[in-house]
Amino acid sequence: MTAISIAFTLNGSPVSVDVDSAERLLDTLRYRLGLTGTKEGCGEGECGACTVHLDGLPVDSCLVPTYQVRGRRVDTVESLDPPALEPFARGGATQCGACTPGVVMTAWWIRDHPELLGTHTLRELMAGNLCRCTGYDGIVDSIGAVLGERGSA
Amino acid sequence: MTVLLPGSERDALEMLAAADGDAVPIAGATDLLVSWPGRLEDHRKTYVDLSGLAGLRPLRWTGDELVLGGLTSYWDVIRDVRVRQEFPLLVAAARQVGAIQIQVRGTWAGNIVNASPAADGVPVLMAYDAVVELESLRGREEVPLDRFYTGYKEMRRRPDQLVVAIRLPRRPYSVQKFVKVGSRRAQAIAKVGLAITRAAAGWRVVAASMAPTIRRCPTIERLLEEGAPVRGPDDLLPAIARDVSPIDDIRSTAAYRKRVMARVLYYELREACGWRA
Ligand SMILES: Cc1cc2nc3c(=O)[nH]c(=O)nc-3n(C[C@H](O)[C@H](O)[C@H](O)COP(=O)(O)OP(=O)(O)OC[C@H]3O[C@@H](n4cnc5c(N)ncnc54)[C@H](O)[C@@H]3O)c2cc1C
Ligand code: FES
Numbered sequence: 001m002t003a004i005s006i007a008f009t010l011n012g013s014p015v016s017v018d019v020d021s022a023e024r025l026l027d028t029l030r031y032r033l034g035l036t037g038t039k040e041g042c043g044e045g046e047c048g049a050c051t052v053h054l055d056g057l058p059v060d061s062c063l064v065p066t067y068q069v070r071g072r073r074v075d076t077v078e079s080l081d082p083p084a085l086e087p088f089a090r091g092g093a094t095q096c097g098a099c100t101p102g103v104v105m106t107a108w109w110i111r112d113h114p115e116l117l118g119t120h121t122l123r124e125l126m127a128g129n130l131c132r133c134t135g136y137d138g139i140v141d142s143i144g145a146v147l148g149e150r151g152s153a
Numbered sequence: 154m155t156v157l158l159p160g161s162e163r164d165a166l167e168m169l170a171a172a173d174g175d176a177v178p179i180a181g182a183t184d185l186l187v188s189w190p191g192r193l194e195d196h197r198k199t200y201v202d203l204s205g206l207a208g209l210r211p212l213r214w215t216g217d218e219l220v221l222g223g224l225t226s227y228w229d230v231i232r233d234v235r236v237r238q239e240f241p242l243l244v245a246a247a248r249q250v251g252a253i254q255i256q257v258r259g260t261w262a263g264n265i266v267n268a269s270p271a272a273d274g275v276p277v278l279m280a281y282d283a284v285v286e287l288e289s290l291r292g293r294e295e296v297p298l299d300r301f302y303t304g305y306k307e308m309r310r311r312p313d314q315l316v317v318a319i320r321l322p323r324r325p326y327s328v329q330k331f332v333k334v335g336s337r338r339a340q341a342i343a344k345v346g347l348a349i350t351r352a353a354a355g356w357r358v359v360a361a362s363m364a365p366t367i368r369r370c371p372t373i374e375r376l377l378e379e380g381a382p383v384r385g386p387d388d389l390l391p392a393i394a395r396d397v398s399p400i401d402d403i404r405s406t407a408a409y410r411k412r413v414m415a416r417v418l419y420y421e422l423r424e425a426c427g428w429r430a
């Protein structure tokens with residue numbers, strides 16, 4: 001195992017870390033940088049609980065080798081403003097909460113790119129975020145509420 | 154694990170050559186990093202990271218070709234309005250690969266070299282007569298995708314070669330279909346996949362999850378070329394039996410796969426071919 005020194009932008013601030021070359025971004029965030037908001041569900045790219053933004057696009061951090069983010073921009077659930085997440089709490093979009101950090105990261109990407117809804121449905125865009133609790137209607141409706149708020153803001 | 158970070162495509166080729174077959178290119182990592190913590194064997198390998206080679210990323214158009222780069226992702230293709238118009242099957246297949254998080258990271262070249270018999274990118278590329286461009290220190294080589302695979306996970310690529318481009322001829326098509334049959338719409342591996350095109354160059358029928366490799370179906374293509382009468386899905390079964398050899402596995406059975414392939418072909422092509430029961 002070899003160590004690599006990398007620098008990248010995390011939630012708007014520059015960070016430099018030495019990481020193991022075999023390390024996943026998910027583990028760097030949680031265990032080296034203390035950002036435990038990002039969760040591990042499956043470790044194989046199926047569930048989306050580990051979703052973060054890499055250069056503004058949603059990715060599964062369990063499938064990103066950390067050295068690949070050198071010089072790039074990473075945003076995690078910790079970058080979101082808690083009051084902005086109110087609709088998810090109100091709308092039954094979260095129960096056990098394991099999927100929620102990933103769900104809201106994908107939702108925020110959609111919120112920042114409403115043009116996506118010209119070609120995709122919300123459900124297609126959210127298909128990479130599995131939830132074992134809510135049955136999805138609460139999630140989809142809450143994202144709709146967030147999009148509506150933004151639309152009228 | 155050792156990872157080498159090349160500063161240029163040339164560096165990457167030198168690293169692959171110097172490793173004498175022991176270095177693995179890594180791009181979007183959506184195949185290579187699945188269940189990573191438990192795969193200790195793979196932690197001991199040497200990887201050559203392609204993700205920093207920005208020049209390999211863009212897709213480009215020439216007068217007669219669409220050229221995907223060695224790092225072009227599914228998402229790059231999905232967002233390209235011209236691809237949507239001229240090569241709609243690329244977009245249709247890309248949107249059915251995993252889900253968004255996989256589509257923004259996964260690459261077409263990675264899909265080709267991963268060589269899964271159930272892949273979704275490969276069948277549509279093959280139905281468009283894609284040519285794989287390989288490069289090493291020894292030079293460039295072009296292999297038509299329909300002759301690229303030689304057996305299960307075996308292909309005409311040496312370990313020192315990178316896929317640097319995937320070239321698709323631009324042609325008018327009168328038929329373009331992609332059908333993926335899986336357990337659910339997203340995050341599913343195909344039980345049966347079919348990509349079908351018709352251009353002046355003829356019919357292309359490409360089957361996935363039906364043989365050890367993704368492959369064209371020459372008997373069916375001939376039957377379509379000749380305009381043979383087909384009165385129902387069952388009439389296609391003998392040709393299917395000659396072209397593919399599906400297996401029973403965790404996702405499906407050989408018998409189911411053949412039946413589904415016959416039905417999908419029949420109902421997708423009935424109108425274009427004027428078939429009547
Ligand atoms: C949850 C999940 C769902 C998925 N769903 C689907 C699906 O529905 N359909 C489907 O087809 N696939 C699916 N995949 C598989 C995967 O996303 C694709 O095969 C993807 O295209 C691989 O590209 P990559 O860049 O991530 O490859 P990597 O993982 O980086 O590499 C894959 C292989 O290609 C080689 N390689 C990569 N680039 C090059 C190059 N330029 N030259 C030479 N060799 C190269 C690597 O050495 C490796 O052997 C899924 C994967 C996951 C994790
Ligand atoms: S933990 Fe990354 S997708 Fe499930």
Ligand code: FES
Pocket residue numbers: 093094095096097098099100130131132133134
């Ligand atoms: S709230 Fe429990 S998995 Fe989604």
